[in-house]
Amino acid sequence: MENTVITTLTSSQVLHISVNTPGEKTFIYWVQTVSDITLDVSFDFKYPDTHANIYFLIHAKKNARVTLSTRQNHVTSKITSSVFVRSVLDDYGMLFFHGVVFIDKGLHDVVGNQRSDVLTLSSQTSVMVKPYLEICSHDVKSSHATTVGTIPNEILLYMKSRGIFERVAKNMYAKGFLTHDLPVIADKLLSTKGEKKECMVE
Amino acid sequence: MYKTKKGINAQVVAEISAYKQEPQWMRKFRLSSFKLFLKKRMPSWGPSLEDLDFNDIFYYLKPTKHVVGDWKKLPKSILDTYEKIGVPEMEKKFLSGVSAQYESDVVYKSVQKTLTEKGVIFVDMDTAVQKYPDLVKKYISSVVSPADNKFAALNSAVWSGGSFIYVPKNVHVDLPLQAYFRINAERLGQFERTLIVADEGSFLHYIEGCTAPIYSTRSLHSAVVEIIVKKGARLRYSTVQNWSTNVYNLVTKRARVEESGVMEWVDGNLGSAVTMKYPSMYLVGAHGRGEIYSVAYAGKGQVQDVGGKVYHLAPDTSSRIISKSICEHGGRASYRGIVRMKKGMKNVSSHVVCDALLLDEKSRSDTYPTMDISGNECRMEHEASVSRVNEEQLLYLMSRGIPREEAITLVINGFIEPIVKELPLEYAVELNRLIGYQIHGH
Numbered sequence: 136m137e138n139t140v141i142t143t144l145t146s147s148q149v150l151h152i153s154v155n156t157p158g159e160k161t162f163i164y165w166v167q168t169v170s171d172i173t174l175d176v177s178f179d180f181k182y183p184d185t186h187a188n189i190y191f192l193i194h195a196k197k198n199a200r201v202t203l204s205t206r207q208n209h210v211t212s213k214i215t216s217s218v219f220v221r222s223v224l225d226d227y228g229m230l231f232f233h234g235v236v237f238i239d240k241g242l243h244d245v246v247g248n249q250r251s252d253v254l255t256l257s258s259q260t261s262v263m264v265k266p267y268l269e270i271c272s273h274d275v276k277s278s279h280a281t282t283v284g285t286i287p288n289e290i291l292l293y294m295k296s297r298g299i300f301e302r303v304a305k306n307m308y309a310k311g312f313l314t315h316d317l318p319v320i321a322d323k324l325l326s327t328k329g330e331k332k333e334c335m336v337e
Numbered sequence: 338m339y340k341t342k343k344g345i346n347a348q349v350v351a352e353i354s355a356y357k358q359e360p361q362w363m364r365k366f367r368l369s370s371f372k373l374f375l376k377k378r379m380p381s382w383g384p385s386l387e388d389l390d391f392n393d394i395f396y397y398l399k400p401t402k403h404v405v406g407d408w409k410k411l412p413k414s415i416l417d418t419y420e421k422i423g424v425p426e427m428e429k430k431f432l433s434g435v436s437a438q439y440e441s442d443v444v445y446k447s448v449q450k451t452l453t454e455k456g457v458i459f460v461d462m463d464t465a466v467q468k469y470p471d472l473v474k475k476y477i478s479s480v481v482s483p484a485d486n487k488f489a490a491l492n493s494a495v496w497s498g499g500s501f502i503y504v505p506k507n508v509h510v511d512l513p514l515q516a517y518f519r520i521n522a523e524r525l526g527q528f529e530r531t532l533i534v535a536d537e538g539s540f541l542h543y544i545e546g547c548t549a550p551i552y553s554t555r556s557l558h559s560a561v562v563e564i565i566v567k568k569g570a571r572l573r574y575s576t577v578q579n580w581s582t583n584v585y586n587l588v589t590k591r592a593r594v595e596e597s598g599v600m601e602w603v604d605g606n607l608g609s610a611v612t613m614k615y616p617s618m619y620l621v622g623a624h625g626r627g628e629i630y631s632v633a634y635a636g637k638g639q640v641q642d643v644g645g646k647v648y649h650l651a652p653d654t655s656s657r658i659i660s661k662s663i664c665e666h667g668g669r670a671s672y673r674g675i676v677r678m679k680k681g682m683k684n685v686s687s688h689v690v691c692d693a694l695l696l697d698e699k700s701r702s703d704t705y706p707t708m709d710i711s712g713n714e715c716r717m718e719h720e721a722s723v724s725r726v727n728e729e730q731l732l733y734l735m736s737r738g739i740p741r742e743e744a745i746t747l748v749i750n751g752f753i754e755p756i757v758k759e760l761p762l763e764y765a766v767e768l769n770r771l772i773g774y775q776i777h778g779h
Contacts, residue, residue: 256713258681261680261711263707263710265705265708269703272695278720278721278722279721283710283717
């Protein structure tokens with residue numbers, strides 16, 4: 136996991152990340168909260184041949200309201216960046232996500248993506264997603280995608296039929312949802328944050 | 338020809354109402370809307386409307402004395418305009434009825450006798466206010482309130498022309514009804530108001546087309562369209578807008594969809610200096626469905642700010658928005674949309690796709706979607722992409738002997754195909770031809 140930066144965010148913050156060296160980069164932000172938190176994170180990509188994957192893994196419970204603003208600023212050619220926001224909302228959890236991909240004039244070979252996936256575990260949750268693209272060059276690619284959904288009943292039924300309690304099944308699913316392509320990170324988060332107390336698996 | 342003074346004030350609003358010999362309730366409606374227009378602010382978002390001077394526009398221009406039902410009875414200059422566009426010919430071939438609005442008023446209206454016998458009402462709005470006041474009173478501003486936005490308030494104050502359609506229960510209108518809007522005069526505002534009620538179990542396809550000649554001064558087209566889709570009814574509203582590039586096209590279109598109703602907006606935006614248009618749907622009945630298909634072309638100096646809004650206010654409702662845009666020569670196209678799902682609504686789903694093609698380095702494309710979802714028994718999918726014409730596809734086509742220019746047109750036609758296929762064949766061919774014309778100039 137070279138070039139991977141893992142940050143646990145526990146309070147509101149404004150972060151300005153300037154990516155000044157080329158190569159593969161992975162940024163992982165882990166947010167688990169039961170209270171309101173506001174995060175404003177912007178990335179400036181200034182060096183060509185940079186490939187950045189940025190993950191925000193969010194678990195909001197009780198009355199927590201997570202407000203996340205991200206901005207990918209592309210001011211140089213030959214850059215690929217992707218922001219993945221994965222959120223699990225439980226109880227009265229709320230997510231406000233506003234993501235912007237900006238690609239400046241005259242650039243080429245730039246790819247800017249953002250994807251937000253929300254898993255809702257309670258009927259009292261709320262989600263507002265505003266994924267904006269502002270594209271001023273034509274030799275580039277940009278995309279965003281959003282999904283909001285809950286755990287399919289047939290999957291829960293299958294897990295329960297294998298003797299797993301519903302709550303545990305839900306948490307297992309939620310953990311997989313957040314970290315399915317980041318197994319090492321999942322383990323690291325568990326071990327660094329005090330085994331099962333900090334993870335969602337009961 | 339009758340024309341109000343340039344600019345707008347309460348006297349002009351009252352004068353329009355008096356000239357049309359409207360009942361007191363409509364006069365009051367206009368004047369109260371005008372007060373709202375003065376109070377409302379210009380949109381703080383979206384394209385610049387700085388060049389729009391409300392006092393440099395004529396708000397009402399009546400081109401002919403009466404609405405006629407025979408093309409030959411129109412003045413030659415007006416008839417020539419419509420013949421050049423081919424409206425009389427299209428009417429013969431595949432339309433149930435036609436309404437043609439020239440400047441501020443409808444000048445021609447016809448509807449097939451069989452539809453009238455079934456109880457279908459298809460008249461211009463001015464006639465509807467006089468002949469069907471109860472129906473108009475019941476439904477007007479029930480979907481688009483004058484307080485909705487500044488331009489809805491303006492339209493409510495100075496509206497003229499537009500269509501009123503009522504389709505009775507279980508009546509299926511097989512061939513489309515068409516309205517044709519033309520702004521021929523300089524510095525003119527066209528403010529038609531369209532109200533369509535599709536009663537239970539009925540079906541209607543309504544098509545509108547818009548054009549104007551080019552002037553160096555600005556014109557304003559600010560329409561309001563209100564649609565009520567009752568239980569089990571289906572309504573398709575198709576627009577191909579090819580205004581000249583001096584026209585501000587700022588339109589408010591909303592539909593209320595009741596139980597098991599289906600509403601489809603199909604929207605082609607080619608012309609205008611600035612278009613701001615976001616067809617909306619309120620899905621208020623269970624099992625209601627809404628679809629918005631829109632395609633926009635933004636060329637030199639044009640801003641196409643288009644999209645769609647869907648409010649899921651009942652359970653088991655679903656919606657789909659597909660938006661495609663093409664920009665070149667410094668044009669700017671934006672998708673702006675909202676999908677809102679109310680708390681406690683079960684089994685609600687929505688799928689949104691917005692794709693943009695940028696054809697050169699001077700152009701710009703933006704997407705501004707908002708998804709506001711409460712509860713956990715709904716499903717929302719959204720995807721968007723911005724890219725250039727795929728060089729591999731071009732290379733493949735060119736290797737088959739197709740010239741590059743034609744290959745680009747083919748790729749673009751493929752790109753907008755999901756929207757175009759929703760139009761009747763004649764319009765689909767026309768839209769493809771128009772986009773080809775815009776891109777290559779021939």
